[in-house]
Amino acid sequence: MEFEACNLKDTRELAKTILDLLNGRNIILLEGSLGAGKTTLTQGLLEELRAEGPFTSPTFVVMKDYKLDGKKGFLKAFHFDCYRIDSSDLTEMSWHEVITNKDNLVVVEWPEKIKEALPKDSLCIKIEIVDESKRKFIIKNN
Ligand SMILES: Nc1ncnc2c1ncn2[C@@H]1O[C@H](COP(=O)(O)OP(=O)(O)OP(=O)(O)O)[C@@H](O)[C@H]1O
Numbered sequence: 001m002e003f004e005a006c007n008l009k010d011t012r013e014l015a016k017t018i019l020d021l022l023n024g025r026n027i028i029l030l031e032g033s034l035g036a037g038k039t040t041l042t043q044g045l046l047e048e049l050r051a052e053g054p055f056t057s058p059t060f061v062v063m064k065d066y067k068l069d070g071k072k073g074f075l076k077a078f079h080f081d082c083y084r085i086d087s088s089d090l091t092e093m094s095w096h097e098v099i100t101n102k103d104n105l106v107v108v109e110w111p112e113k114i115k116e117a118l119p120k121d122s123l124c125i126k127i128e129i130v131d132e133s134k135r136k137f138i139i140k141n142n
């Protein structure tokens with residue numbers, strides 16, 4: 001399945017569609033190069049789930065968590081940016097406890113960096129840069 005977004009607003013609005021595609025899963029993997037729009041889409045997801053902002057990028061903290069109100073069954077959201085880490089760094093972040101609790105929505109930027117730690121039942125989205133303001137979202141069901 002593929003979607004296109006022509007601007008930032010389109011990308012944020014895709015969040016609703018993506019949440020509908022979860023089908024009981026609680027992990028969203030966002031692949032795509034620097035500046036593809038992974039954080040932008042995550043901000044849309046957090047907004048859609050009524051998380052309390054500000055939704056800063058976790059690049060320098062690796063993980064940020066947000067309290068949610070139960071919409072779509074989620075009580076907390078965890079936003080990971082794995083650009084600077086590898087699987088061995090995850091233990092100190094309670095990774096296993098976080099992903100196995102279905103009350104948690106887990107969004108991961110740069111999942112390629114923690115391949116060994118990824119569960120099979122996740123929704124994987126690849127974001128491609130088409131041009132300056134256009135992005136393509138390819139939903140991979142793995
Ligand atoms: N349609 C679009 N959707 C998302 N971002 C867009 C779009 N068009 C342009 N942009 C720009 O692309 C950049 C996307 O930044 P964002 O932080 O979301 O990327 P990222 O994939 O998280 O990058 P990084 O790997 O550095 O974390 C922003 O500067 C944004 O303004």
Ligand SMILES: [Mg+2]
Nearest residue numbers: 038039057109
């Ligand atoms: Mg980012």
